[in-house]
Amino acid sequence: MRRLSAVVFDVDGTLVDSERDGHRVAFNAAFAEAGLPDRWDVETYGRLLAITGGAHRLAHWFENTGRTPAESWDLAQRLHRRKTALMRDMVSEGRIRPRPGALELIERLRAGGLRLHVATTGTRAWVAPLLAHTFGAVFDTIVTGTEVPQLKPHPAVYHEVLERTGLLPEQAVAVEDSANGVRAAVSAGLRCVAAQNSYTRTHDLSAAHLVADGLDDPELITWFDQYLRKTSRSAPRPG
Structure with a gap:
């Protein structure tokens, strides 16, 4: 791996x-x-x-x-x-709020040296200002439904992120909330973590490596921490 x-x-x-x-x-x-x-x-x-x-x-x-x-x-x-x-x-107007734990998870992942990207079927006209307003300039690549006409569960938006970043699928993890999103990520070859919400608790998320109750779920945080430790150990040492 x-x-x-x-x-x-x-x-x-x-x-x-x-x-x-x-x-x-x-x-x-x-x-x-x-x-x-x-x-x-x-x-x-x-x-x-x-x-x-x-x-x-x-x-x-x-x-x-x-x-x-x-x-x-x-x-x-x-x-x-x-x-x-x-x-x-x-x-x-600031009426769209981050999910509990979102800001903290992003900070944790960035501190661990990971690059952050976005793969969404939302329209760029509202996605781009939302991400800038809520999270700042933390995402290196943002691919939306405006650029990719095939919508999830089609994996096209994930393929586009991989192509733009030069990543291999096994180098990345997707974070989704729905069955369509999980299917799209897994079809593109990515591992996927599902942070379900009140609308998606009844979805079949069994293809995800982990199904969590949200971005602040301790199980999700622990899951990422183990990969951050692996990443840190496998990183080349200076000198």
Whole structure:
């Protein structure tokens, strides 16, 4: 096994609490602005998270509420643009918060000499300002759904991170929260740690090397510490 060199983070539901009180709120605001009766409560949105990508989620919803496929996709694209702008406003207002333990874990990994990257299906228009506002300039590579059209569970976003960084899959660990995310990371050949949340506790995360209750779970911290010790021991000594 090669020494661990990098950690690749998902964003939504992994680094930040963005789904229930972020995206869902922005989607509902976009519905209201457009004069549509559609609203997603907490439970409904949880079910819709099985569909990766906001525009695809909207199109699925519209098709299943009586609209034609063509009409659904056109409406989904228009609403998704507005929803992204609303989400960006929420980010600038500081309304999207890091998950408990996220800042501490990032600091711990950086102190251990690991490079940090991001592989997300979120839109760069809100992902980039969110990461900068919440975490600062800690991520060396950020690949989003804007650059990679194939969404998770397709492994394309992870392949893109590996290509940009020159990493081999065995040199990196992915941190995800959902079944689709775990499948994407594992399909790309990465080890994966799942930090589940209230929406993903019922997901099949069995392909992950570890399933933790969050980023502040002591088991997750211990898991990374063992790899940080291996990395430290295998690093070349000065002189």
